[in-house]
Every structure is written in structure tokens, then in C-alpha cells.
Amino acid sequence: MMNRLIIGLKQAGLRLTPQRVAICQVLAESKDHPTAMMIYHQLLPQFPTLSLATVYKTLHVLKSMGLVHALGDAGDGAEHFDADLTPHINLVCVRCHRVVDFDERLVHEIQHIVEQRSGYEVQGARIVYYGLCPDCRAAQRNGKESA
Structure with missing residues (x-):
């Protein structure tokens, strides 16, 4: 790379x-x-x-x-x-702002479905999920402000 x-x-x-x-x-x-x-x-x-x-x-x-x-x-x-330009999902923590990759085979399947149903040739995509990472979830459960 x-x-x-x-x-x-x-x-x-x-x-x-x-x-x-x-x-x-x-x-x-x-x-x-x-x-x-x-x-x-x-x-x-x-x-x-x-x-x-x-x-x-x-x-x-x-x-x-x-x-x-x-x-x-x-x-x-x-x-x-x-x-990393390979198809993958990004997970973003809304509290600590950490961004991690989540490799998932389904990304390829979703791209194929989109191409088949839309007629587009997909040249790139970005899938981002926002939420709380495990550390921030644990801190929240323990009543702390941030991890």
C-alpha cells in the first residue's frame, strides 16, 4: 500500500x-x-x-x-x-471520535445488488455507521463522561 x-x-x-x-x-x-x-x-x-x-x-x-x-x-x-481503498464499513464513535474498519463480505454483495438493480457501475462507496464504541458504552454504563 x-x-x-x-x-x-x-x-x-x-x-x-x-x-x-x-x-x-x-x-x-x-x-x-x-x-x-x-x-x-x-x-x-x-x-x-x-x-x-x-x-x-x-x-x-x-x-x-x-x-x-x-x-x-x-x-x-x-x-x-x-x-484502505478496499470495500469496508467504517464505524465512528460519536463520543470519543474513534474510527475503525469493519470488514464485511456483505459490502461486496450490497454493491452487486446496487449495480444489478440500478444499472450503475459502482466505482466507489462509503458506508459509515455512527454509535458508541465498546469503551464509551462501558464508561456510560459506569456513569463516566468519556472513556
Whole structure:
């Protein structure tokens, strides 16, 4: 997955700096659907001269090339990014704003049904469910504000 992102940056004419390669690595390895700010803070100790603008520009290029999905606001006012382009469901916690993937074979079946019944050739989809994650549900049961 990381190679796909790096090739995309090359095709966009961006220099492959160590910082941009690290941004691609974070995206490729992350299951957390990071925001630009999360990526920035994760890489800052390793790259003290990294600018937030570099993170945003890199993410924008990858998004515009269709190499990452932008999940939008998870209730925290920030755009979350996902480099996993395979069909899957995103689960968003409305309390702690965690975003996790839920792989489900039914996603493929739903896509097939939509194509058959609509005549569309589906080129992409986003299925997002909002609710409380197990940690926040437990905290709520225990009377706490958040996990």
C-alpha cells in the first residue's frame, strides 16, 4: 500500500522527501484513520522541521488522486484519512471520535445488488455507521463522561 502512495506522489510531481515518505508510511500502516494533526504530531519527534502545511499538502494530493479516502468529520471537527481503498464499513464513535474498519463480505454483495438493480457501475462507496464504541458504552454504563 505504501508503494502505491509513493508512486502517486511521484506522479503528482512532488519531491519524495523523507517527511513525505513518512506520511505515506503512517497512512499505510494506520488503522486509526488519522487526521492531518495526528500525523503531524506523530512525526514531529522524528522530523522536527516538518510543517503542518507539508502534511496537509501531501494528504490533499493523495486525496485528489484517489489514493486515500477522506472520511470527513467524525464529530471532532477534523477530516480523517483512510488509505484502505478496499470495500469496508467504517464505524465512528460519536463520543470519543474513534474510527475503525469493519470488514464485511456483505459490502461486496450490497454493491452487486446496487449495480444489478440500478444499472450503475459502482466505482466507489462509503458506508459509515455512527454509535458508541465498546469503551464509551462501558464508561456510560459506569456513569463516566468519556472513556
